[in-house]
Every structure is written in structure tokens, then in C-alpha cells.
Amino acid sequence: MKEKFQYILDHYNDGSRIVDKTTELYSVLVRLLPGEIKDFIDSPDHIVKGSMGQGYKTDYPWIAVLNRNLTTSTQHGIYIVFLFKRDMSGFYLSLDQGITHFDKMFRSNKYEYAQKVAEYFRSQLGESSFSTGEISLGGKRGDLGYGYEKTTVVAKYYPSNQFNEDMLKMDLIELMDIYDLIIQHMSTKSYDSVIKNIIEEEQDAVIDGDSAIEQIKDIVDPDDSIPFGYNRTMQEVVPYSDLSHRFRRLTTPKSGKIDYLKKAERDAKAGLLGEELAIKFEQQRLIDLGREDLADKVSWVSKRSDAYGYVIQSYNVDDSGSEYKIYIEVKTTSNRVDTEFFVSRNEVDRSAELNKNYCVFRIYDVNSEYPKFYKVFGKIEDNFILDPVTFMARYKGAA
Numbered sequence: 001m002k003e004k005f006q007y008i009l010d011h012y013n014d015g016s017r018i019v020d021k022t023t024e025l026y027s028v029l030v031r032l033l034p035g036e037i038k039d040f041i042d043s044p045d046h047i048v049k050g051s052m053g054q055g056y057k058t059d060y061p062w063i064a065v066l067n068r069n070l071t072t073s074t075q076h077g078i079y080i081v082f083l084f085k086r087d088m089s090g091f092y093l094s095l096d097q098g099i100t101h102f103d104k105m106f107r108s109n110k111y112e113y114a115q116k117v118a119e120y121f122r123s124q125l126g127e128s129s130f131s132t133g134e135i136s137l138g139g140k141r142g143d144l145g146y147g148y149e150k151t152t153v154v155a156k157y158y159p160s161n162q163f164n165e166d167m168l169k170m171d172l173i174e175l176m177d178i179y180d181l182i183i184q185h186m187s188t189k190s191y192d193s194v195i196k197n198i199i200e201e202e203q204d205a206v207i208d209g210d211s212a213i214e215q216i217k218d219i220v221d222p223d224d225s226i227p228f229g230y231n232r233t234m235q236e237v238v239p240y241s242d243l244s245h246r247f248r249r250l251t252t253p254k255s256g257k258i259d260y261l262k263k264a265e266r267d268a269k270a271g272l273l274g275e276e277l278a279i280k281f282e283q284q285r286l287i288d289l290g291r292e293d294l295a296d297k298v299s300w301v302s303k304r305s306d307a308y309g310y311v312i313q314s315y316n317v318d319d320s321g322s323e324y325k326i327y328i329e330v331k332t333t334s335n336r337v338d339t340e341f342f343v344s345r346n347e348v349d350r351s352a353e354l355n356k357n358y359c360v361f362r363i364y365d366v367n368s369e370y371p372k373f374y375k376v377f378g379k380i381e382d383n384f385i386l387d388p389v390t391f392m393a394r395y396k397g398a399a
């Protein structure tokens with residue numbers, strides 16, 4: 001198996017761009033390697049196909065493993081696929097979806113919705129040795145390679161001459177287990193209905209900024225001292241300049257009862273107030289940049305679910321004037337100084353995936369007339385010290 005993968009990397013870009021079924025390359029990619037993978041899997045439920053295109057060689061050859069109970073075509077459904085990079089510097093083993101199907105269903109929104117569906121499946125899989133970040137095939141927007149990049153759920157990369165037989169087989173077994181888990185849970189629903197439900201939930205969850213501010217005001221009762229709708233003035237500060245570790249015993253007593261219901265209510269009010277302030281700030285920032293069109297697109301995505309790993313979708317503009325999305329997680333406290341705050345595993349993972357487009361918007365002293373704030377872009381684990389303070393427990397069962 002290893003030698004055949006390496007042969008493809010070494011020879012795919014040699015010679016003619018015409019697909020010639022008499023060549024050794026065609027035999028290895030379309031017949032021999034798929035046959036070897038099929039024998040290794042040894043399952044009547046799975047089909048293995050290889051392709052280097054029709055007529056002219058595709059820039060992105062592949063070998064796919066499909067569960068016939070869900071799909072028999074790489075144009076539709078979920079499947080395992082070995083995807084080769086355009087420059088043949090390596091290949092991926094990935095869990096992917098048919099971009100052609102998204103194109104037929106959603107046209108101009110195909111990439112966005114394919115990513116949303118991929119994010120959903122990714123969020124349900126739990127931990128594995130596979131990466132949840134985007135793959136890079138060298139694709140350009142509009143070609144198949146770009147579509148493959150956007151539909152990928154999880155993947156693992158193998159650089160040329162840096163993989164072995166055991167590695168490939170062990171990883172394929174692990175991904176087969178992940179694939180079978182998805183098939184089991186989709187046995188009573190069609191793939192199309194799953195897509196429909198995910199997209200409908202996503203559309204329901206996104207609320208434009210102005211509507212979000214009004215809804216937040218309706219959700220939270222006014223504060224007794226300073227009205228909730230009061231026009232507070234945000235003050236930007238340098239991160240960590242006001243970080244306090246002092247008097248911790250005053251805020252974390254060793255004994256005594258805590259009224260958790262009241263605390264939860266206070267925290268919820270502070271959190272929503274912070275989100276309102278962050279939305280207003282983002283809208284005004286974009287207006288000041290002369291981009292009222294983008295200010296109107298600032299949205300509150302966390303109303304229905306925390307699964308996104310961020311609460312606000314906003315925009316930035318680069319030096320050339322081109323816009324791009326940013327994803328903002330708001331962390332708010334009523335404390336007068338910057339203190340530690342909780343982050344979830346999902347937020348850490350999303351920040352790693354979105355990297356420079358992910359932002360922690362930290363707000364403190366939020367109930368005052370002049371709340372303090374700072375914004376930090378990038379991976380949470382690169383910008384903050386993370387201490388594990390809670391654990392997820394699951395019953396072990398009888399020994």
C-alpha cells in the first residue's frame with residue numbers, strides 16, 4: 001500500500017495531462033490500490049473507488065471508501081477519501097462530503113453550508129488522532145480542490161516519503177470506526193434531512209446585531225443602579241495590565257453556602273450585557289471604517305446554542321480593503337479588575353480551527369458607567385494560561 005501511494009506522488013504530474021487507461025499510473029490509482037484497500041477493509045458494505053478524472057487528469061486525484069448504505073457516489077453523502085495535493089507533495093486521509101450535492105442544493109452558499117454541516121459532524125465525534133482544522137490541497141475558489149477543503153470533517157496529512165504501511169492501516173481503521181459511528185446514527189434519517197435540519201438551525205440561530213440588542217434588553221431585567229439600556233462608554237485597556245490575583249480568598253471562600261441560582265442569574269445578566277456592548281462596539285467600529293454595509297451584517301449567533309464556540313460574527317477589513325469574517329467569543333465579568341474566566345473545550349478547539357480569525361473580547365467592570373475591555377486574536381491556548389478545573393464524568397459500568 002505504501003509503495004503505491006508513493007508511486008502516485010512521484011509520477012502523477014509526469015507527462016501528458018490526458019487520462020490514459022493503459023498506463024501504470026492509471027492501473028495503480030484506479031485498480032490496484034483500491035483493490036488492496038478493499039481487501040484490507042474486507043467488508044461487503046463498503047465500496048472502494050479511485051479516480052484521476054475523465055478525459056483530462058484532475059488536479060486532485062482520489063481514492064474513496066463509501067458505505068453503500070449511505071452513498072455509492074463521491075458527489076453525495078459522507079465518505080472516507082484519500083485526497084492528493086495538487087503539487088503531489090503529500091496526501092490526506094479524510095472524512096469528507098460530496099461538494100457537488102451542496103452545489104446543486106445551495107448554489108452560491110454551497111461552501112458556507114458545507115462547512116456548517118462539516119462543523120456539526122465534527123462537534124459530535126469526540127476526540128481522535130485526526131485533525132479538525134482545514135486541509136490545504138492547493139485549491140482555488142470554484143475548483144474541486146477548494147470544494148474538498150470546505151467539506152472535510154476530519155483529516156490527517158501524510159507528506160511525501162514520510163509515511164509507512166502500519167501508519168496508513170492503523171489510521172484507516174480508526175477513521176473507519178468514526179465513519180461507522182456516523183452511519184449507525186444516520187440509519188433512520190436521510191443525509192439530506194440531516195443537512196436540512198443543520199442549516200435551518202444555523203439560520204434560526206443567527207440574528208442581526210440591531211435585533212440582538214433589542215432581544216437582549218427584553219431578556220434581562222433592568223439593573224437597579226444603572227439601567228440595562230444605559231449608554232455605557234467602553235474603555236479599551238492593555239491585556240493583563242489590570243489582571244488581579246490578589247485577595248482571592250475574598251472571592252473564593254473555603255466555606256459557606258453559595259446561592260447558585262442568584263449567582264447564575266447575575267452571571268447571565270452580566271454575560272448578556274457584555275454581548276450587547278460587544279455588538280454595539282463592532283457595529284460602530286465598522287461604521288468608523290466607512291463600512292456601514294458590514295456593520296449591518298454583524299450578527300449574534302449564540303442565541304440558541306453554545307455549540308459554535310463563539311457568540312458574535314463580525315468583519316474586519318485588510319489593507320487592500322477586502323473584507324473577511326471574524327468570530328468573537330465574549331467573556332464578561334462585573335468584577336472591577338480583570339480576573340480569570342472559564343473557557344470550554346469547544347471554545348478552545350474552535351479558536352484553534354479559526355486561529356487568526358478568532359477573537360476573545362474580554363469585558364470587565366461591566367456594570368459601571370465605563371466598562372473596560374480588550375480584544376485578543378488567535379488561539380486561546382496561545383494567548384491565555386489554561387488550567388483544568390473541571391472534569392467530565394461518565395459511569396464506568398460494572399467491572
